[in-house]
Amino acid sequence: MKALVCHTITDDFSGTEIRDVPMPKPGPGQVLVRVKAASVNFPDLLLTQGKYQLKLEPPFTPGMDFSGIIDTLGEGVTGPLREGTDVAGGVRSGAFAEFIVVPVSSLQKKPPAMSFAEAASYSAAYLTAYVALVRRGNLQPGETLLVHGASGGVGLAAVDVGKLLGATVIATGASDDKLDKVIAHGADYAINVTQGFR
Structure with a gap:
């Protein structure tokens, strides 16, 4: 199978390349997932x-969040997640590959309304936004939320979560194209930081 392999730690991602690697096999309590989509998050680059808090020795395959279809069950795997089930999950690394072996406990069924790309990308961004706005910020209905860099993954998630919590959302960005997407995503107001209010 093919995987993106980090063979050398570098500052510019040049230490990675797509390589043929052995097909993994699931052990007890694990499943083999055919990866359909994997999201790229800042920690993957780090x-x-x-530079990330988790230090891996090369060679390794980056990729933390993914979605796909269960291909093979390991010994002792029982429950609702069976071969052919569409799933989403998160790991410390390894998702930038055609297949990945993960503990079945790290997976959940992919919501039918989500595409594989959406299912692979919501976990890290939305969890970050939720923790920031709900657990740390205690955002309340009727309050105003300012989201800087709102066109990125966490920024768009913050816009969504803010609107769901009943806040007025002001979004910032550096281009009108990006801000058009943020407004379409639900922001009440947008500020182009190079031009001013829209």
């Missing part, structure tokens, strides 16, 4: 630079 891992390849050796």
Whole structure:
């Protein structure tokens, strides 16, 4: 199978390349998932630079969040997640590959309304936004939320979560194209930081 392999820690992602690697096999309590989509998050880049809190020795395959279809069950796997089930999950690394072996406990069924790309990308961004706005910020209905860099993954998630919590959302960005997407995503107001209010 093919995987993106970080063979050398570098500052510019040049230490990675797509390689043929052995097909993994699930052990007890694990499943083999055919990866349909994997999201790229900032920690993935930091891992390849050796700057993330988790330090991996090359060679390794980055990729934390993914979605796909269960291909093979390991010994002792029971429950609703069976071969052919569409799933989403998160791991410390390894998702930038055609297949990945993960503990069945790290998976959940992919919501039918989500595409594989959406299912692979919501976990890290939305959990970050939720923790920031709900657990730390205690955002309340009727309050105003300012989201800087609102066109990125966490920024768009913050816009969504803010609107769901009943806040007025002001979004910032550096281009009108990006802000058009943020407004379409639900922001009440947008500020182009190079021009002013829209």
